[in-house]
Amino acid sequence: MVKKTEGFWKRLGIGQLAIPLTAMALLFLFNLIRDPGFFEVVVNTNNSGNPVLGGNLISVINSASELAIISMGMTLVTAACGGQDISVGAVGAISASVFIKLLIGMGNINAGTLIAAALACVATAVAFMLFNGTLVSVFKIQPMIATLILYSCGRSIAYWITGSATPQVDSPIITAIGMTIPGIPVPTPVFMVILVGLILAVIFKRTNTTLYTQSVGINERAARLNGISPVAVKMLTFGLLGMCVAVASIIATCRMSQVSHKTILVDIEMDAILAVAIGGNSLGGGKFRMSGSILGAYIITMLTVTLLAMGINSVNIKAYKAVVIIIIVAAGSPAIKRWIAAWKRRKSAGEKDAAVKGGAAS
Amino acid sequence: MTTANPILRQRRREPLTDASLLTLIAMGIFIAMYASAVIFMGGAFQKVQQFLDLFNENAALIIISCALTLVMIGGGINISVGGIIGLTCMACAKFLEYSAPENSALAVILTVALALGVGLAFGLLEGFMVSYLEIQPFIVTLAGMFLARGLTTILSVNPVKVTHEGFQVLVKTKLQIPWLGYVAKNGNLIPAKLEIGAIVAVTVVAAVWLMLRYTKLGRGVYALGGNRQSALMLGVNVKSVCFRSYVISCLLAGLAGLTFLMHKPAANASIAMRSEMDAIAASIIGGTLLTGGVGNVFGTLFGVMILAAIQKIIGLSPLNESWWQDMASGAMLGIFILLQSVILKWRAKGGKDTGAKAATQSR
Numbered sequence: 038m039v040k041k042t043e044g045f046w047k048r049l050g051i052g053q054l055a056i057p058l059t060a061m062a063l064l065f066l067f068n069l070i071r072d073p074g075f076f077e078v079v080v081n082t083n084n085s086g087n088p089v090l091g092g093n094l095i096s097v098i099n100s101a102s103e104l105a106i107i108s109m110g111m112t113l114v115t116a117a118c119g120g121q122d123i124s125v126g127a128v129g130a131i132s133a134s135v136f137i138k139l140l141i142g143m144g145n146i147n148a149g150t151l152i153a154a155a156l157a158c159v160a161t162a163v164a165f166m167l168f169n170g171t172l173v174s175v176f177k178i179q180p181m182i183a184t185l186i187l188y189s190c191g192r193s194i195a196y197w198i199t200g201s202a203t204p205q206v207d208s209p210i211i212t213a214i215g216m217t218i219p220g221i222p223v224p225t226p227v228f229m230v231i232l233v234g235l236i237l238a239v240i241f242k243r244t245n246t247t248l249y250t251q252s253v254g255i256n257e258r259a260a261r262l263n264g265i266s267p268v269a270v271k272m273l274t275f276g277l278l279g280m281c282v283a284v285a286s287i288i289a290t291c292r293m294s295q296v297s298h299k300t301i302l303v304d305i306e307m308d309a310i311l312a313v314a315i316g317g318n319s320l321g322g323g324k325f326r327m328s329g330s331i332l333g334a335y336i337i338t339m340l341t342v343t344l345l346a347m348g349i350n351s352v353n354i355k356a357y358k359a360v361v362i363i364i365i366v367a368a369g370s371p372a373i374k375r376w377i378a379a380w381k382r383r384k385s386a387g388e389k390d391a392a393v394k395g396g397a398a399s
Numbered sequence: 400m401t402t403a404n405p406i407l408r409q410r411r412r413e414p415l416t417d418a419s420l421l422t423l424i425a426m427g428i429f430i431a432m433y434a435s436a437v438i439f440m441g442g443a444f445q446k447v448q449q450f451l452d453l454f455n456e457n458a459a460l461i462i463i464s465c466a467l468t469l470v471m472i473g474g475g476i477n478i479s480v481g482g483i484i485g486l487t488c489m490a491c492a493k494f495l496e497y498s499a500p501e502n503s504a505l506a507v508i509l510t511v512a513l514a515l516g517v518g519l520a521f522g523l524l525e526g527f528m529v530s531y532l533e534i535q536p537f538i539v540t541l542a543g544m545f546l547a548r549g550l551t552t553i554l555s556v557n558p559v560k561v562t563h564e565g566f567q568v569l570v571k572t573k574l575q576i577p578w579l580g581y582v583a584k585n586g587n588l589i590p591a592k593l594e595i596g597a598i599v600a601v602t603v604v605a606a607v608w609l610m611l612r613y614t615k616l617g618r619g620v621y622a623l624g625g626n627r628q629s630a631l632m633l634g635v636n637v638k639s640v641c642f643r644s645y646v647i648s649c650l651l652a653g654l655a656g657l658t659f660l661m662h663k664p665a666a667n668a669s670i671a672m673r674s675e676m677d678a679i680a681a682s683i684i685g686g687t688l689l690t691g692g693v694g695n696v697f698g699t700l701f702g703v704m705i706l707a708a709i710q711k712i713i714g715l716s717p718l719n720e721s722w723w724q725d726m727a728s729g730a731m732l733g734i735f736i737l738l739q740s741v742i743l744k745w746r747a748k749g750g751k752d753t754g755a756k757a758a759t760q761s762r
Contacts, residue, residue: 121537123676176740179689181476181537183736185680190729193722307541320535352556352668356549359542363528366542370532 053317056369057332060315064339068346075346080222087219093342095224101338102226103285105331106233107305108312110278112330113237116254117274118173119322120180121310122166125282127191129302132162133286134198137206137296146208155287162286163279165191170275174268188306195298205295215291226288233284237277237327250274254322308337315365336365417746421686421739422698429705436712443715447579448591457707458596458662459484459671461700462655464678464685465607466648468699471682472611473644474624474691475529475536480652480678482547483521484671487514487656489551492666495563503565510566511657518653519646521547526645530638536645544675552668561664569595570664596658603651608696620644624691680728681706684735705731 068075078092107125114122136158143150165187172183196202217224241247252260253270261267289301314320315336316329340361344354367373415423437444454461463480470477491510498506521543528539561567573592580590611617619640622630631637659671683689684705685698709731713724 172736172740176737177744178736178740182679182683182689185676185683186729186733186736189676189680189732190726193725193729196722197726307544311538311541314535314538320537350552350556352552353549355545356553359544359546359549362542362545363539366534366538367528367532370528370534372532 053326054329054332055317056365057316057329057336060365060368061332061336061339064336064343068343071347075343083217085219087217088222089217090222090224093346097335097339097342098227099224100342101335102224102230103289103302104305104308104312104338105230105334106281106285106288107278107302108309108316108330108334109233109237109327110274110281111309112313112316112318112325112327113250113274114180114278115310115313115318115320116322116325117250117271118180119254119320120173121306121313121320122169122184122275122278123181123306123310124165124169124184124187124191125278125309126302126305127187127195128162128165128279129282129286129289129305130192130195130296130298131165131198132158132283133290133296133301134195134204134298135161136287136290137204138199140206140211141204146206146210148210151210155283158287159280159283162283163276166275166279166282167272170272173275174271192298195296195301199296199298203295203297207294211291211294215288215294226292229284229288233281234331240277241327246273251324255324309334311362312337315362315369317369416693417688417743418686418693418695418698420742420746422695422701424738424742425685425698425701425705425735429701429708432705432708432712436708440712440715446581446591448581448589449711451579451591451593451597453704453707453711454597454600455592455594455662457703458594458600459655459659460674460677460681460707461600461703462603462651462658463674464681464699464703465603465696466651466655467675467678468682468685468687468694468696469607469611469620469644469651470536470648471679471687471689472624472691472694473620473641474627475641475645476679476689477525477540477543477645477648477652478537478675478679479521479525479540479543479547480648480655481671481673481675482544482551483518483649483652484656484659484674485551485666485668486547486554487517487653488660488666488670489554489559489668490514490517491657491660492559492561492664493554495561495566496559498563503563503568506563507565507569514653514657514660515650516653517656518650521652522646522649525649526642529645530641548668551670555666556668558665558667561660561666566660566664570661574598594662596661599654599658603654604696604700607651611696616640616643621692624693626692677706680732683739684732686739 075093078090078094081089081091083089107129111122111125114120136154139154139157140146140150143154169180169184169187172178172186173180176183213219214225241250249260249265249270250273252263252265253267257267260270285305286302290296293301310320312333313330315333316326316331318325318329337358340358341354344357345351349357433444433450443449463484466480467477491514494510494513495506498509525536525539525543528534529536561570573594575590575592577588577590580588583589611620619630619635619637622633622635623637623640623644627637630640656671660666679689681702682694682699683702685695685700685702687694687699706728709727710724713727
């Protein structure tokens with residue numbers, strides 16, 4: 038019986054996703070029992086009279102966008118370098134500052150200036166991430182320590198770029214990116230997640246990059262002896278993380294129509310690392326599954342929205358979140374897995390014993 | 400004569416270990432920095448009090464940096480220390496708010512017990528999860544940080560001031576050192592003052608140093624961080640050592656919370672925000688490697704001193720803005736990290752020390 042279910046999970050290709058999927062299912066079940074109205078999707082009209090989807094589920098999908106995008110990049114860096122980048126929030130603040138500074142500087146906002154600003158934003162984030170990547174790959178510094186530099190001074194650089202506390206932009210194009218495009222009721226950030234996901238899927242499913250990344254993460258020396266350049270692979274992952282951070286910072290800027298260097302994408306690095314871990318990926322590098330991290334990002338946001346819907350004060354949410362996270366990671370911990378495996382072995386051994394005994398008796 | 404005592408000769412030629420080299424660099428830079436501040440900026444820096452204030456104001460940071468050094472030598476990390484400081488401060492402040500003023504001695508003793516109890520509870524929980532459930536320490540302590548910060552806001556969102564008389568005695572008691580004082584403009588001698596928290600912090604540094612150097616647990620922590628597998632084969636109870644190192648680090652964080660409250664008798668929800676990263680930075684500047692097995696608490700002390708001196712120097716210079724301080728600390732950290740990497744690489748290439756090679760190559 039046990040073996041059959043294992044085979045079933047494996048055939049579906051779920052494997053490491055079993056625990057995050059269970060967690061998500063339990064969250065859904067919990068909400069279904071608590072209040073079925075949680076899943077209601079309503080069609081509202083916004084200020085300009087266009088239809089907009091509303092409701093808790095839409096809010097989960099919408100507000101998880103930045104986290105989902107960044108956790109995709111974080112998965113890659115974790116897999117290749119065996120460490121995490123804790124500067125993503127700060128680098129996001131820097132690239133958002135560049136984005137908004139250029140938009141304000143260019144005056145009128147149209148498609149052309151927007152694309153120019155967005156490209157500059159991506160270039161900035163990639164450049165800063167490549168700085169991290171150089172420290173990690175060339176100077177062989179632990180990723181967490183290398184990125185501690187930008188973590189501690191990144192937001193100050195952002196302030197230095199904008200030169201004021203909260204620069205603001207006001208344009209229908211900005212709200213179209215941050216909220217919804219007129220005529221399409223689904224929030225635009227959702228499409229951005231899909232777009233980034235597709236780009237990364239093409240890179241990692243159609244080429245050997247997955248293999249290279251994993252082999253560098255599992256054994257760097259062996260990878261180098263086999264002709265894979267660890268420096269290039271690590272730089273690539275950091276570059277892609279930079280791209281993800283830039284997209285997330287554009288979404289966050291457009292959502293608020295302003296950049297506050299202290300609060301934009303704040304603490305997202307911690308949530309992104311959590312998302313990677315909840316998705317069943319090892320934080321020590323090596324094999325990875327990006328779908329797990331994306332699922333992790335949605336679980337974290339789902340949890341937050343559920344707690345908010347339960348009427349818990351938003352400042353107190355962290356404590357409840359911590360308890361649930363501890364349960365999820367404990368359920369996926371090696372010790373518990375071993376314990377379950379041992380229990381299963383004992384059980385099957387017991388069944389065999391019983392069968393033998395039964396045979397002897399008959 | 401040349402063959403007289405080969406062992407002695409070898410020992411004399413033995414190169415510096417990496418940890419002590421990095422510690423020496425940190426010490427040298429701190430002394431150079433402070434000396435140039437005294438010479439070029441003069442004024443406030445020429446008073447001994449200014450130097451003692453580095454300890455007074457950063458007592459909590461010194462203690463949690465020691466806690467992090469301990470855990471990092473063991474190959475782990477603990478980012479919940481800042482959260483524990485916040486929770487301890489808030490819990491103690493709330494407790495003192497409700498306790499009656501007449502039983503002041505008892506209340507103060509209970510406050511100390513409460514602070515250590517909070518630390519111990521977190522230590523037991525995190526230590527168990529890291530060492531026995533084998534969950535990645537980063538995630539466990541991140542959850543610990545969330546839990547501590549959340550509990551802090553559940554206790555109180557509004558700032559709480561400590562007005563309890565018994566505790567105020569602790570706050571106001573200061574060790575006065577007259578011969579290090581200075582003469583004020585009106586002719587009075589103002590003695591240099593050292594707060595209780597600073598004394599506690601220095602004691603903690605000494606205690607952790609002794610523990611790491613002379614106890615079974617301390618040697619076990621180095622063995623665990625150097626190579627877990629070898630440590631296991633040498634008969635070190637790695638799980639127990641790991642567990643105890645987390646318990647001690649969280650206990651120290653509780654103590655740091657208490658000293659924080661003694662320095663500034665008021666608690667709010669954002670106390671010691673991000674201080675765990677300062678503590679990690681201080682440990683790194685002092686020569687502790689995140690890979691484990693290498694480190695020294697005296698280096699960490701100088702790491703804190705360097706970070707604190709940067710804040711002071713910029714605070715007294717024309718660039719007195721918080722973002723300049725952040726940028727200077729970030730740049731300093733960057734220079735240190737690069738310097739360490741280059742030095743370790745150079746030493747590894749020179750083949751002087753096989754330990755350096757292992758340190759740069761291990762992940």
